[in-house]
Amino acid sequence: MTDPSLSAPVSLLGASRIRELATELDLKPTKSLGQNFVHDANTVRRIVASAQLRPEDVALEVGPGLGSLTLALVEACRAVSVVEIDPRLAARLPATVLELAPQYVDRLHVVLADALAVKAEQFPEPPTAMVANLPYNVSVPVLLHLLSELPSIRRVLVMVQAEVADRLVAGPGSKTYGSPSVKTAWYGVAKRAGSIGRNVFWPAPNVDSALVAFDRHTTPTDGDRLAVFKVVDAAFAQRRKTLRAALSGWAGSPARSEEILRAAGVDPGARGETLDFRAFRAIAQAAQK
Incomplete structure (x- = not known):
């Protein structure tokens, strides 16, 4: 009962x-x-x-x-x-x-x-x-x-x-x-x-x-989360700037920033607000190569 x-x-x-x-x-x-x-x-x-x-x-x-x-x-x-x-x-x-x-x-x-x-x-x-x-x-x-x-x-x-x-x-x-x-x-x-x-x-x-x-997500997102989040923070710290400029400090120089972005398939002239988390993951992965 x-x-x-x-x-x-x-x-x-x-x-x-x-x-x-x-x-x-x-x-x-x-x-x-x-x-x-x-x-x-x-x-x-x-x-x-x-x-x-x-x-x-x-x-x-x-x-x-x-x-x-x-x-x-x-x-x-x-x-x-x-x-x-x-x-x-x-x-x-x-x-x-x-x-x-x-x-x-x-x-x-x-x-x-x-x-x-x-x-x-x-x-x-x-x-x-x-x-x-x-x-x-x-x-x-x-x-x-x-x-x-x-x-x-x-x-x-x-x-x-x-x-x-x-x-x-x-x-x-x-x-x-x-x-x-x-x-x-x-x-x-x-x-x-x-x-x-x-x-x-x-x-x-x-x-x-x-x-x-x-x-x-039903399956965890692959990739180095902390590395990706560093890219995200850098991109939005200066959100009005292009990614080439916004990520220059993180990458070490504007030239290295552009190199990484192109390797990731991301337009260096784009801004962070246009990218989804997968694009940020691609940038972090390109930087490690």
Whole structure:
């Protein structure tokens, strides 16, 4: 017989309960840690639904805060690892899950760490999906670090600043296409998954938010990723310049830059914003020959 507690929907955090928890912890949300807590249950449910989680998934959440999203995640999948940098929040989270979703508390694993430095061995098992309201001030480096460190992640659904979402999903030729676009494309395909209003947060941010869905390539991209990313950074550091000029410092001289570009089949007069990640890979490979 099925345990009825496992079929009952989890009670999520509302605005009043979030403020009570913040008062209990003497917590004043800080911009430096990107602390804006979602208090709208419908938004939380929408995020989890957009993540397309499977019951067998092991989810990773970054910056769980007071647990708004965590409660929905422990209900949706087999296990959830959360990475929290604030010791007060990390210590309180299991109690919140025990209070509101006691039947799922064993699914939760808390990692007290900086998401920019967390390592794969800190997780009890490899995460297969990442769902998070990322701290807006470090959202891109956190995403790229975790995609690199945790190749087991096949699916990502993150909430980020709307401008950042535009950059992550942009394609070659777009005004918002840049280094984050290329580096994200190295790992997989990103697309917009909707917008989020400011009024679902406490405190309300002064920027618009958006959801980005990401699916990892079914086979890893071949090539030296770090070498390719150096080319990408050099190309976009001076994005208004031609690649011949922009890559001259990286290559050693304008003449060597042009030689490498021609060997890679890339027009030296082109600009970085016109190339996809495969072209940058070709440039890095040509430089090594």
